[in-house]
Amino acid sequence: MADKIGVYFDLANIGGGVDVQNLADEAAKKWGDLICLTKLLPNLAESVDEISRDIAEQGLDGVLLCGSSPRVDPERYRFPVMVDFVNLREQCVLSYKNPDGSAFIPGDQAPAALQGLALDYVQMGVAKMQKGSLPDSAAITATPRILVIGGGWTGLTAALEASSMDYDVVLVEKDRELGGAVRTMPEASPLGPLWEDKCPTNLQDKIDAVQKNSRITVYLESQMAKLEGQPGEYIAHIATKSGEKEEKIGTVILATGWVPLDQKYLAPMGLGSNPKVVTAAEFGKMLVKGEALPKRVAFVLDTTIAKDAIAKQAEEEAKAKEAAEAEQASAEAPAAEGEEAPAYVKADLESFKHLEYSNAVNSVGMLRLANTLCEKTGDASQSYILYKNMTVPGILERFYKKMQDRLGVMMTKADVTAIKDGGNGVVVECKNTLLGHDFDLEVDLVVLPTGLVPTTAKEVTVQFAYRQGPEFPDLELFDGYADSNYICFPYETRRTGVYAAGCVRQPLTLDACEVDARGAVLKAVQCLEAAGRGVAVHPRALDNSYPIFNFVRCTQCKRCTEECPFGALDDDEKGTPKPNPARCRRCGTCFGACPERVISFANYNIDQIGSMIRQVQVPADFKKDGPRVLILACENDAYPALDMAGMRRRSWSPYCRVIPVRCLGSVNAIWISDAMSKGFDGVMLLGCKYGDDYQCHFIKGSEICNRRMQNIAETLNRLGVQPERVEQLEVAIDEYDKVPDMIDGFVRRIVALGPNPFKGM
Amino acid sequence: MSNAILVVGGGFSGLTAAIEAAELGHDVYIVEKSPWLGGRVAQLNKYFPKLCPPSCGLEIQFQRIRKNPRIHVLTMAEVVGLSGQKGDYNVRVAIKPRKTPPHNVDFTFLASSLDGTTPSEFDLGLSERKGLYKAMPFAYPARYVLDTDTLSKADMARLAANEKLNMDEEPREVSLQVGAIVVATGWKPYDVTNLSNLGAGSVKNCVSNMQLERLASPFGPTQGNIVRPSDGRIPHNVAFVQCAGSRDQNHLNFCSYICCMATLKHCLYLAEQHPQTEVTVFYIDLRAPGRYVKVLEKVQALPNVHFIKGKVANVEQGKDNTCVIQAEDAIRGEKLTLNYDMVVLATGMQPSLATEKLPLPVPVDSDGFITGGEEAGIYACGCALMPLDVTRSAQSGTAAALKAVQTVKGR
Known part of the structure; x- marks a missing residue:
């Protein structure tokens, strides 16, 4: 918890006639001793040394920088205390329009609505900092050993490259010998410049190099029986001919390749x-x-x-099936209920498409x-x-x-x-x-082509001992390939620390398999070291916060363990969640799920956002002073889109207050109750596209949020609040010209609904 | 000895290589020639196959850079000299003056008040830009650049009094100590003026595929409306000319990998914006490798998209700024002469090093692709190595990061 905050105003980047001195005075008045100092700086960019001095001399433990968006050159402001930004430029002055909808022409004195908007944001910023603290990382002692599953071309390459990084390698191959599909290839297509001539595969050289390498342990005629634990401290149970072997490993490369199409x-x-x-x-x-x-x-x-x-x-x-089903429909007995969950059944995803x-x-x-x-x-x-x-x-x-x-x-x-x-x-x-x-x-x-069916379409390759089951999630979305929708980040499997490479991820020629193997090795090493330092990997790389559970209040409802997009949470027999911080990507979907609010991050938590919501001044007179609308905006796409809208001078209703969230998956229903009891008239959840073509950075966050909307609507109904007051809207990062209209449309719908019945209560 | 890594080029491959290496704990310098990171993907409207915006991926990369103190970004910078050897290089980097300060104020109004203009490099000549400009709204660094050559006399007077600009900033040179180098110098669209039979860039309403990306982009010259550059009219029929320069020993002696997919994507843009527009694609082979087949099937199912296997021999100016195409239908053996409102040349990618030299010991082949350098601790990736799409560029960048880290680890 910050208790000595310095609040700095960047005069060069606020403008709009906002009375900055008034913002500083009001903040100081409100927070008393919490705010050690407020400063109006002519140009923040030139005041880095001054802030450093203040931190040292005044013992500040938090620095709040009010001016441009946090996306503008934040790396200039790396201080050894909590640092946060209040966006008074892009999402306040630049995107402001008058309450009557007319364009804002900046003058000497900001209109009251703009001044009020800026003040709300400053107070929200202080509240956020007050309720946050610098996280301690959840570092573990990571086992410096990489498991490579599959001893074909990709797996052999990965094993050698990992050993060249000075890591030990455990290589598991199902067959009696190494080499995989390449053993049946007389020659390779070109493997390097000038890309004109076929190449010998020199497979035996690769196999020899692996077998002679003292860092590499090879298990032949073996398969994964179970992978348990988390990156850095996994235990691989390997089913070998002479029984099950256990190996401690750090991270995993999946290179199980393909089987020929039936x-x-x-x-x-x-x-x-x-x-x-x-x-x-x-x-x-x-x-x-x-x-x-x-x-x-x-x-x-x-x-x-x-x-x-x-x-x-x-x-x-x-x-035929349709006809048969129609016949059977009447005779069919309902499935028995209340029995134990059936064992996992792997769907066969092989098809002509392969x-x-x-x-x-x-x-x-x-x-x-x-x-x-x-x-x-x-x-x-x-x-x-x-x-x-x-x-x-x-x-x-x-x-x-x-x-x-x-x-x-x-x-x-x-x-x-x-x-x-x-x-x-x-x-x-x-x-x-x-x-x-x-x-x-x-x-x-006649020679016909061979269909390369990824092994993951046919069998469970890794055997995760995870609460969410032994298989990668959503394989059917990718026709069985161990892949994701990420175009810009090819190594996502939704199982942190497990990186797929080669033909199990997509059909590739041998040259591309080698490149893929190298990339996967880098990611595997990186994840292992991240676990050792207690920080997250992509996309919130280096984030050292992690979810902390207050188990005393946990009711074992299992929602967090079910909803985590990365399967980070296991549970014990009673259903109490067992966190695995090294699997966690820090999206906060778990705390969005939790009805008891027992999960928090040091620097991002339920109480913090709730406190920000409560800082907004909601006027009692809806007719005269307009509604208030809370926008919970995903910080990955929606928030930058709003920034860019502001930069492009697109404006939206001044009745809105934006709070960035890590992912819509992290939105807890209590925030909506907080907003309603505070007197907000509407809540807009602005996040990434979901569904099969999802753009969510945490893959399932926005989709999960959408599923929760049903419950939220029911709760609102019970309270006598129209469920239309809460809406989830999808926005892509490049829809900066559309998002202001989306917001204004929502505000219009809220105005039509009239004031929140709780207002002023 | 240094365990730092130099990455030459801040496009998608270079960014990936730099960030991945830095997240492993290495100091990394990105040297980018242009004023902003992102390279060619920053110019694209959408990625195939899912039609998602590239700025989404770039935003993740930029966030990773913002949060990582080990990444040092030098823009408007070029490598000008190298000494030392693998594991212990001294690199000289020349940096051009940006003339705007870090964390600069918002110059939007000031920029729009200027009157001097020059054709926009970023919009490939489809628009004009001012002397003070920021090419994209998601720019990293989020700073303007002042190009004094484009300022008019009046502009000079307007800016003279502005104390936020550093009009007199001089070029400078820095030297960096690094142990390994990643070369990610990428590609450029093949120069259409070389394609004299295809109009050599002089036929109105005959644009390149990269120009079409700019037309489709929400921050492009037409705010995303795909219209004819000559009159802003919606094209009723559009032809795509595949392999414009590619797979041709007189031009690019390779397949550019992405142009078939880019054209299929463009068909989807058109189908969404102008469902009535008729589209014809002239092709040699439709190359939709791997799961991209799904995109090909989707486009083939569109009622208004037609495919003709055959090479286009000629594109000429027609009446009312139409484009006249002469082509051969290779299956029917027919010669065709057809009129279109707009023609899109699916121009290929030429490696940047085809026309530029790097002061680094990296061999290139006759097309300009890098063919070696590993023994010197220099690793090429992305389209400097071969034509690739974004996913494979990211793989390639990650792989190059591994090789660079192997070279410098423990130092």
């Missing part, structure tokens, strides 16, 4: 029934084994035949295989590559060009409309080709 999906193209039709993976094996090789091979990338057949089949099955997602890997792969075939047969063979789109993106175009010039490899766009027996081999019927006519191609062998 051949039933390509059965309409003859796979499984015609021995002269194989997949690329199988053809790779033939080349590695050095079997007698066919002379004429068609590499068919166009799999429309199979796609159409599968779609038709699915349609028929759906119809083949389509493997398009680039297969386009490059077919070039590689065709080339190897030519080489192995001394150019006595002829390869035909038939494609719809040759998906060889980026720099690998150079390899494609080289293959186009290669004797013995012929390529054309073609719609492959049938594959049938004929002559001494197989006939591939080709239409809409680039040769100006349709043709039947007679070959000895």
Whole structure:
């Protein structure tokens, strides 16, 4: 708790005719001894030394800087005490408009509504600081060892790179030997500049390097039985042939790769029934084994035949199912209730889509295989590559060009409309080709693409011993890939300390797998060290606050453990939450969930925001002085959008008061009650988009907030307050020109509703 | 010996490399040539495949920078000299004068009062900017820059008395001690004036894909309305010319990775803004790698979007500022001559080092992509290395951070 606060006003950045001296006087009057000093500085940016001196001489434990948004050059103001900002520029003066809606023309004296707005923000800022304190970090002694699950190309690369960071590595491989899918690849596509020529994989060198490395412990024929604990102090239970082994580890890299798509999906193209039709993976094996090789091979990338057949089949099955269900509906007995929760059942997410997602890997792969075939047969063979789109993106175009010039490899766009027996081999019927006519191609062998199905679509790979279950959440959103919606941050799995790399995350060629493995190693090391320092990782990196539980008041309702987007909370038999600070991302969704308000952060808590709400001067006369609307704005997107709206001189109703929150997930219903009992007429929750295309930085926060709205509405109804007084609105960070209208629209709806019935009570 | 890391380039790859290394506890210097961080992604309206705004990702990165005292950002800065060796480099950096102070006051009104203008680099010539300007609302650093060359005489007089500006700030040079270097110099849109058959930038209403991003951007020249630059009219039919310069040995001898996806994204922009507009995409291959296939399927299902496999031979000026395209339908073997209200050239990405030299010992290939440097403790990432999308640039930046940290750790 701060008890000696210095309040500084940046005259260069307030403007608008605001009577700053009055703000300082009013704050000093209100808070008495809490405020040690108030200063009006002509230019805050030039007063850093002065503030440092004040801190030393006056023993300040908090510095409140009133002026521009906290997003403007805050790094100039790093002091060893609590530092916070009051945004009087972007979200006050610059975005102000008169209560009658007319534009504000700055003059010598700010209108009363603007002066009142600024004063509310200053008082809210002091209240926030009073109720906050600098957190102690929850540092743990982190085990400097990284678990790599999967000993294929990605896993081997990750293990070697992690050992080069001076970390010990435990490598778990399901198979009897290391190498994974690459063992069946005769050669690799280009692995480095100039990206023109195929490369030897030199897989054995990689395997040898791992096996000879004293930092790396390899478990073969082993799988994860359980992962328990938290980053820095995980215990991996590894099921080996000789029983279960336990290893202490810090963080995890998931590199379990892929399994080939079930051949039933390509059965309409003859796979499984015609021995002269194989997949690329199988053809790779033939080349590695050095079997007698066919002379004429068609590499068919166009799999429309199979796609159409599968779609038709699915349609028929759906119809049949519908009919069956209609028949059964009456006979069906209701499911028994009150039984124990069933064991986790993994949904099989394998589908034809995995083949389509493997398009680039297969386009490059077919070039590689065709080339190897030519080489192995001394150019006595002829390869035909038939494609719809040759998906060889980026720099690998150079390899494609080289293959186009290669004797013995012929390529054309073609719609492959049938594959049938004929002559001494197989006939591939080709239409809409680039040769100006349709043709039947007679070959000895047809090679179809391989669908790379991520292992996470088929089985539980990590086996988390987590309250929220053994699997990654929401895998179905990503067709089973261990991935997220983050475009700018590829390593999110929603299980802190576990980083997916390689084909388990998306289908990749070997060069990209290596890059991905390196990135995952960096993240794994970083998370391990963060656990050791007690700080958060992305997106609130370096945040050393963490949720503190007052268990005395906990009623074991389990909401926090269920709602945490990262599964950070486990529980004991009674249902008391067990925090794992190193899994926590500090979004505050847990305390948003808690009906007993037993969870808090040192620098962000229920009482703090409640106190800010209570600092707002709510006028008694709704008609004369207008309504008051509280905006709880997500600090990640909504708050910057409001800042930018202000910068662009978009204005919104001066009756609004904005409080930034870490995530809408952290909004506790009590704040809405606080606002209503204070006399606010409406509460607007402004946060990120949710749903399948979510933009929420904590993935589920805004969605969870939306789900809670139902309860909030019921509570308001019980109190005799119209539930329309609380609304959640979605805003993207670039909707700065729209957000003022969204706010004004809400204020208009509130005005139409009339005053909050609690006003003045 | 130094365990600090230099990152050359403050675009998405460089930012990622710098932040990831700094969050591991290393001091990092970001040297960025332009006045703000963010590079090419700052110019984009939306990312594929989810159509989310790039400034959202940038905001996270900027927050991570604001909170991390180990990250030192030098803007308007360029590396001009290097001495020493791996693990122990001395880097000289030249810094141009910004002429506005840190944590500057809001110059919006002052800037709008000026009359001297120059074509906006950020809007790729689609708008004019003033001499005192801030190219984007989410700029990091959140500061204006004063370009005195663009000021008129009257502007000079207006600004002379302003004590918040440092009109006389001089260029300066600093030297940094670092152990490893990450090169993230990125890319630039291929210069359309090289594409003489495609109008060489002179056909009105024939714009590049990056220009279309600016037209679609809420802080772009048209506040996000996709209209014809010549008359502000909604285009009724639009053609996209894929591989404009890419996959062509006379221009860019590679595929630029992103242009197919960018065009599909642009089709979605158009479908949302102008559902009646007819769109035709001329392509060689539609490259939607991996799960991006879903975007391709979504666009192929749009009723007003048509695809023609074939190369565009010519773009010429037509009547009423239309664009005339001559193309070949490769499947039907037909020659086509078609008229469009607007044409978008899906121009490729050229590595910055194709035309600029860095005073660092990094070899580049004939296209300008970096091909080595590791033995010297110099690691390239992002589009300096190969054409990539944002996700893969982030991966690449993270991977380069690892290599740099391996080089300097323990020092």
